[in-house]
Amino acid sequence: MTRAIVTNLWLIPAAPLAASLIILSLANSRRSAGAVLAIIGQVVALTLSILAFSLTLQPPGFRAVHNFTWFMFGEQGLRIGWVLDPLAAAMLMMIALVGLCIFIFSIGYMADDKNFTRFFAYLSFFSGAMLGVVIANSLLLLFVCWELVGLASYLLIGFWIEKPSAAAAAKKAFITTRIGDMGFFLGILWLYDRSGTLLFYDDGRGCLENAGLIALGASATFVALLIFCGAVGKSGQFPLHVWLPDAMEGPTPVSALIHAATMVAAGVFLVARVYPLFSLGAINGVTPSLSVVVSIGVITALMASLIAIGQFDIKRILAYSTVSQLGLMMVSLGVGGVAAGMMHLIAHGFFKALLFLGAGSVIHGCDQEHDIRKMGGLRRLMPITFLTYAVGMMALSGMPLFFSGGWTKEEILHATAHWPASRLPYYLMLAGIVLTALYMTRQMIYIFSGNRRAASEHAHESAPVMTMPLIVLASCAIVLSVILTPAWPWLHGYLTGESARFDIAVLIQPTLFVSLALVAAGIALGFAIYRKAAETDPLEDAQPALFRFFENKMWLDELYDRTVIAFTQMAARMSDWTDRNVWDGLVRAFGGMGQIFGSFTTNFDERGINAGVDEATTGTRGIGRVMSAWHSGQIQIYLRAVGVSVLLLLVLYAWLT
Amino acid sequence: MIPTLQLFLVVSVTLFSIGLLAALSRRHAIFILIGIELMLAAASLNFIAFWRFGPQPRPPTGVMIAIFSIAIAAAEAVVGLAMVIAVYRHYRTTNVDQFDRLKG
Numbered sequence: 001m002t003r004a005i006v007t008n009l010w011l012i013p014a015a016p017l018a019a020s021l022i023i024l025s026l027a028n029s030r031r032s033a034g035a036v037l038a039i040i041g042q043v044v045a046l047t048l049s050i051l052a053f054s055l056t057l058q059p060p061g062f063r064a065v066h067n068f069t070w071f072m073f074g075e076q077g078l079r080i081g082w083v084l085d086p087l088a089a090a091m092l093m094m095i096a097l098v099g100l101c102i103f104i105f106s107i108g109y110m111a112d113d114k115n116f117t118r119f120f121a122y123l124s125f126f127s128g129a130m131l132g133v134v135i136a137n138s139l140l141l142l143f144v145c146w147e148l149v150g151l152a153s154y155l156l157i158g159f160w161i162e163k164p165s166a167a168a169a170a171k172k173a174f175i176t177t178r179i180g181d182m183g184f185f186l187g188i189l190w191l192y193d194r195s196g197t198l199l200f201y202d203d204g205r206g207c208l209e210n211a212g213l214i215a216l217g218a219s220a221t222f223v224a225l226l227i228f229c230g231a232v233g234k235s236g237q238f239p240l241h242v243w244l245p246d247a248m249e250g251p252t253p254v255s256a257l258i259h260a261a262t263m264v265a266a267g268v269f270l271v272a273r274v275y276p277l278f279s280l281g282a283i284n285g286v287t288p289s290l291s292v293v294v295s296i297g298v299i300t301a302l303m304a305s306l307i308a309i310g311q312f313d314i315k316r317i318l319a320y321s322t323v324s325q326l327g328l329m330m331v332s333l334g335v336g337g338v339a340a341g342m343m344h345l346i347a348h349g350f351f352k353a354l355l356f357l358g359a360g361s362v363i364h365g366c367d368q369e370h371d372i373r374k375m376g377g378l379r380r381l382m383p384i385t386f387l388t389y390a391v392g393m394m395a396l397s398g399m400p401l402f403f404s405g406g407w408t409k410e411e412i413l414h415a416t417a418h419w420p421a422s423r424l425p426y427y428l429m430l431a432g433i434v435l436t437a438l439y440m441t442r443q444m445i446y447i448f449s450g451n452r453r454a455a456s457e458h459a460h461e462s463a464p465v466m467t468m469p470l471i472v473l474a475s476c477a478i479v480l481s482v483i484l485t486p487a488w489p490w491l492h493g494y495l496t497g498e499s500a501r502f503d504i505a506v507l508i509q510p511t512l513f514v515s516l517a518l519v520a521a522g523i524a525l526g527f528a529i530y531r532k533a534a535e536t537d538p539l540e541d542a543q544p545a546l547f548r549f550f551e552n553k554m555w556l557d558e559l560y561d562r563t564v565i566a567f568t569q570m571a572a573r574m575s576d577w578t579d580r581n582v583w584d585g586l587v588r589a590f591g592g593m594g595q596i597f598g599s600f601t602t603n604f605d606e607r608g609i610n611a612g613v614d615e616a617t618t619g620t621r622g623i624g625r626v627m628s629a630w631h632s633g634q635i636q637i638y639l640r641a642v643g644v645s646v647l648l649l650l651v652l653y654a655w656l657t
Numbered sequence: 658m659i660p661t662l663q664l665f666l667v668v669s670v671t672l673f674s675i676g677l678l679a680a681l682s683r684r685h686a687i688f689i690l691i692g693i694e695l696m697l698a699a700a701s702l703n704f705i706a707f708w709r710f711g712p713q714p715r716p717p718t719g720v721m722i723a724i725f726s727i728a729i730a731a732a733e734a735v736v737g738l739a740m741v742i743a744v745y746r747h748y749r750t751t752n753v754d755q756f757d758r759l760k761g
Contacts, residue, residue, distance in 0.1 A: 633757030636689070640681055
């Protein structure tokens with residue numbers, strides 16, 4: 001049974017991928033067929049995921065792999081395979097379930113789109129690729145699926161390709177993540193060079209197991225950092241986070257999928273998956289590579305929280321919240337709290353999907369308006385959206401007890417607080433929590449309370465096909481809080497392979513009160529600042545320069561424009577110039593020499609050889625003309641000539657003799 | 658008047674000149690043929706005259722040649738007249754001035 005399931009684990013990603021291919025082959029007008037196929041694919045994936053998940057529940061630390069040789073080159077075989085362990089199973093469940101909710105929501109959200117069918121093909125493709133990342137037991141297979149995820153995100157961010165900003169955002173996402181992926185690929189090559197295998201787990205011979213790790217030795221730090229480059233790109237970590245907010249150009253369900261279940265989760269998942277590489281040779285739980293992860297995570301989390309305060313686009317605020325939450329997860333992984341980070345990733349998947357779909361519902365209700373300053377007073381008009389959004393907001397802010405994000409955030413804080421290297425990340429994380437609560441309160445107040453403004457005049461609640469996924473996800477966000485509670489650290493134990501036991505005393509911890517107080521402080525601060533918010537932002541009035549700094553995303557895009565992109569363009573211009581002037585010049589010089597030689601031979605031919613032939617023929621023709629004039633055709637004239645000639649001959653004869 | 662070789666030669670030359678004149682100046686193809694026949698006859702007369710006034714006795718070579726040339730002249734007249742008829746059918750005239758197809 002176990003064997004059969006693990007061997008056929010590939011069916012989970014294959015189901016949505018197959019659905020995607022079938023939908024792509026359908027005519028664009030077969031709208032319902034496309035949606036139904038996509039959902040069937042996702043339901044199959046979800047069912048199989050549940051089956052796989054149930055397998056991993058029983059023995060702690062369950063891990064089963066299925067490896068096989070993909071192809072041979074020379075003596076060496078390239079082996080790939082799939083792995084089923086708690087990490088993969090939990091991710092499978094999250095991706096399949098959140099994905100399904102987003103698929104159903106899309107039916108309502110994209111109802112009026114002319115490329116509805118194609119949209120579902122891409123969604124299925126995206127989901128399938130991400131499921132492939134999760135089950136991969138080979139760095140190569142993971143990389144392949146990873147790139148497929150990148151491709152799918154490109155297609156979906158640029159789905160409204162007729163909008164130039166969407167096309168540019170898709171390109172930006174693709175190129176930015178590609179920069180990280182280059183590092184990732186170099187890391188793979190280095191790893192293969194050292195350990196001779198790309199399999200994670202292979203009965204003790206995999207690169208994450210003892211033998212492989214020993215073979216790696218000191219280079220593990222560099223390999224880990226290179227692989228982390230890929231994670232930085234995909235998970236939108238500083239300095240490659242710039243694509244993530246721009247990715248908001250895509251349809252909102254796509255944003256939900258990118259930010260919750262797929263794409264950005266891939267980066268965090270990757271670090272968790274290859275964690276042994278990062279923690280190799282750890283002294284007291286600290287390695288150089290992990291310290292880098294922590295630093296990047298802290299910078300990202302704080303920076304994104306600050307930027308989020310200055311944004312007015314409903315989806316951009318959520319995008320920056322994702323960036324900051326991902327930073328938080330990276331910090332958690334870096335300080336050794338792998339389980340806490342993954343739990344936050346899973347909880348985040350649910351509530352961020354909820355928030356994005358809620359935002360989608362708001363946007364749908366407000367005629368595609370994104371600016372929160374133009375909304376307001378939607379609480380009564382869209383009650384279901386309001387309530388579910390509030391749940392998502394509470395979960396994101398990290399309100400403990402009833403909302404999933406609270407517990408996981410607290411676990412992360414707990415892990416960070418005990419990091420031996422430095423206490424700084426802990427304090428910065430606390431600041432980040434206040435900021436998160438602050439910007440989410442700001443968003444809630446702008447959208448749902450106060451007076452109705454321009455865009456909310458005709459707002460209406462969305463159809464059940466859109467609100468149902470919201471309700472499901474909101475319930476998940478609350479139910480997960482029970483599963484994630486530290487009093488019964490079941491999921492924690494499940495992920496780390498330890499058995500959990502119920503202990504209510506763990507609940508009462510100083511960090512609980514600290515985080516509770518901070519979240520409350522953040523929300524209260526938000527209320528205090530934004531209570532009378534109108535068309536302008538109170539912070540903008542108070543601190544215009546600082547606010548401008550945040551609103552313009554700390555001018556990072558401009559900085560990149562001036563440095564990296566300007567440099568690239570300069571290099572491109574220089575290459576272009578060299579091409580046009582140096583190489584083209586050489587080619588033209590050779591061409592010119594050929595032309596000169598050609599004109600020389602032409603002249604010789606025309607003036608020399610041709611002229612001689614022409615002269616000869618003209619002469620011949622002239623002689624012929626003179627000769628032919630003698631031929632009168634008159635037979636008697638010939639006869640006379642003969643007569644005269646004979647006479648002359650006679651005279652000559654007579655004269656000579 | 659005793660017939661001498663000179664007398665025959667004078668007659669022959671006269672005959673030849675008349676033939677030549679006819680062949681050169683007449684426009685009618687048949688008259689040209691007649692002129693050619695006259696020149697042939699002058700030549701035959703020469704042969705016979707030179708044979709008759711040559712040292713005797715000798716085989717009749719001049720007569721033989723004359724007889725041959727008369728036979729050839731007959732054949733030639735046949736061919737010439739046939740050509741004249743063929744040309745006439747084509748040009749609808751026997752005026753040699755108009756037979757100028759070979760003009761260069």
